[in-house]
Each structure stands twice: as C-alpha cells, then as structure tokens.
Amino acid sequence: MIEKEVTEFVIVPPYVEQHSVLAKERLEHYLGQRFPGYTFRLAKFAPVGDEDDFCVVPIMGFIGDDGDMRMCVEPKRWLVGEIIQACREFDTGSRAHCAA
DSSP states (O other), X not given: OOXXXXXXXXXXXXXXXXXXXXXXXXXXXXXXXXXXXXXXXXXXXXXXXXXXSOEEEEOOXXXXXXXXXXXXXXXXXXXXXXXXXXXXXXXXXXXXXXXX
C-alpha cells in the first residue's frame, strides 16, 4: 500500500471572521511561510467543525501512479493544533504578514 503524508490543508475561518479574512492570499502565504512544505487554501464553508474557531481540513486523498485512489497518513494532532494557533495569531489588519 502506497501512503504519503498530508501536505495540503483547507482552512475555514470562524463565521464572524469570514468577511475580515478577505485577504486570503496573505493568510495562505503567512501559513506557507510558517509551515514550509505545506500548502493552504481558504474556504468559506466546511461540513465539519464549528463556526466559532478555525477549522483545518487535511486533504487526505490522492491518485496513485496506477490511477487508484489512495489515502494519506493522517496528520499529527500537534501539527493541526499549531496550524489553528497560527491562524488565530494572524492579524488581518496588520501589514506585518504581507508578502514581500
């Protein structure tokens, strides 16, 4: 069985912050800088999680070389926790997280 680690995540901000995280490219860039080797995409909705905190959804599936669907090894709980904490620390009003 071919397995690989999760390298992509979908981030869903809390409902009350969805309007303020319109600078999604900045947040995606910020997370990419904090967690090299991983990619992040912001979404407005996820069918999991709650509306009061950031929801981190790992992209678990991939197509193998043989064309069959495979599942990734689920990410460590501490990694998901660190991503959530980094999202909470992101200041949407600050220019400190802007791309150079």
